[in-house]
Amino acid sequence: MQQSYWSRNFILILVGNALLFMVYNMQVPVLPLYGKRLGLSPGQIGIFVGAIMFASLVTRLFVPWFSAKFSKRGLLLGGILLYLLAAIGYPLLSGFGLLVGLRLFNGLGHGLTTTYFATSAAAELPSQKIGEGMGYFGIGTMVTASLAPLLALGVVHHYGFTAFFTACVGILLAAGLAILGTRQPAVIPVKTHQAAPVFDRQFLPQCGLVFILGVLMSGVMTFTPIYAQLRQLTGISGFFFIAAIAGVVIRPIVGRTFDHRGPRLILLLSTVLLTVGMALIAVIDRNWVLLLAGVFYGVADGAIYPTLQAWVFKITTPANRDTATGMFLNAYDLGMGLGAVLLGGVVELVAYQGMFWVLTAVSLVYIGLALGLSRRAG
Structure with a gap:
């Protein structure tokens, strides 16, 4: 090093x-x-x-x-x-x-x-x-x-x-x-x-993508434990532990890839894995399926968030870095907060499995958004 x-x-x-x-x-x-x-x-x-x-x-x-x-x-x-x-x-x-x-x-x-x-x-x-x-x-x-x-x-x-x-x-x-x-x-x-501006339009693509990620993550973190319990599964702690380990393992690989290839390839692969993870959660009926979903979810989360953050730092100037970071973190927190509220309403309409199928559909759309917004970045 x-x-x-x-x-x-x-x-x-x-x-x-x-x-x-x-x-x-x-x-x-x-x-x-x-x-x-x-x-x-x-x-x-x-x-x-x-x-x-x-x-x-x-x-x-x-x-x-x-x-x-x-x-x-x-x-x-x-x-x-x-x-x-x-x-x-x-x-x-x-x-x-x-x-x-x-x-x-x-x-x-x-x-x-x-x-x-x-x-x-x-x-x-x-x-x-x-x-x-x-x-x-x-x-x-x-x-x-x-x-x-x-x-x-x-x-x-x-x-x-x-x-x-x-x-x-x-x-x-x-x-x-x-x-x-x-x-x-x-x-x-x-x-x-x-002083640097409070808001800068050049960071809207990254903020938009991390906002949607926050919505998706809030759905997983808030409702997966309840859904697993309803399915009479006992592996929910293993799900989050494996997801954390997968995220830790993937981050250095993602970082080096970003430095050499930019964000586009990482976002393509990770959003596909995120979609698979959401679909697996929707159909969980055994603990091993829940644990496998944790691997996909953990790799995706461990790849998407740092890639978007590094992308922001790559395009900003040192003088504008604080503004960019504030916008980025606010977008993620807002997605997490609103996501829990909105998805709670979705659960009332279509139950827990239906909500995870909605998240799977959103993840599919997310693939296209990530590819489109990162087109100029690499």
Whole structure:
């Protein structure tokens, strides 16, 4: 590996990002249980847990202003601090309004960190290695995401919620130390009096594709566990574990292919695999079919997202990179959020199997969209 690739800064940013996403994915299955223990209604639990998405979406709209006023390192530390304050506050407060307020603080931190971890990592990579580098950057996220629910639920089961939040605080402190260990980049950006735009049309193809991916992923993550249970299958944890492993394995291959061939070939193959995975989920009747679907789903997810992200970084300028990242992440989060709501309505109309056949049809259309929008890119 080239020294400029695996630099001190890049490794510490990768580690810090992985640790922060560890906390995020630990909280996903635990906070609804915590809200239930406090006596919140299902509707209140939904607002409490979902407030982070609203706050992060709004925060990213101000990314150009933040970038013009503060350093990326300072913004990352500020975002981690907001995450930390929320983790400390959750076990100390029990009122619904106060909990939602903490979750909004958490969302501010989430919006800042997800944006500036990605752009900071990209800034450390040479342009000819952007795909491979961001592929490895995403591996840390996927590994911790696969381990986080198991760790979180185990801690809550054996030691309780206070121990869980204490663990979150410890992990966040480690993430902050990683960022404190980074050095200022060798190349100092040229400051300008004009902030980058909040919205840039040149990133609409990538944002559109990642929005649809978010809708598809929300359907799988939200409804596959329920559907598998209705089919009397017990392999759902294996499904997500295998999907995570497949995503980790494929990312370096995808990154190198992107650097040499561009996004088009990867998007063609991965969207086809995604369609096969959706069809397999629709017809699952045995655990081995569910596990096989996990392989296809994991490879597709592990290929499409980093390819679209690397494509954005490839076509943007350093001055516009924060805007591009904010748009990209907002599009994905919006797809995830709206997808769960819209697909819940589809389930009410055509049941779970019908909903997965709808996702299969959307995936077929997605193949054509991905090929059409990436035509000029390679």
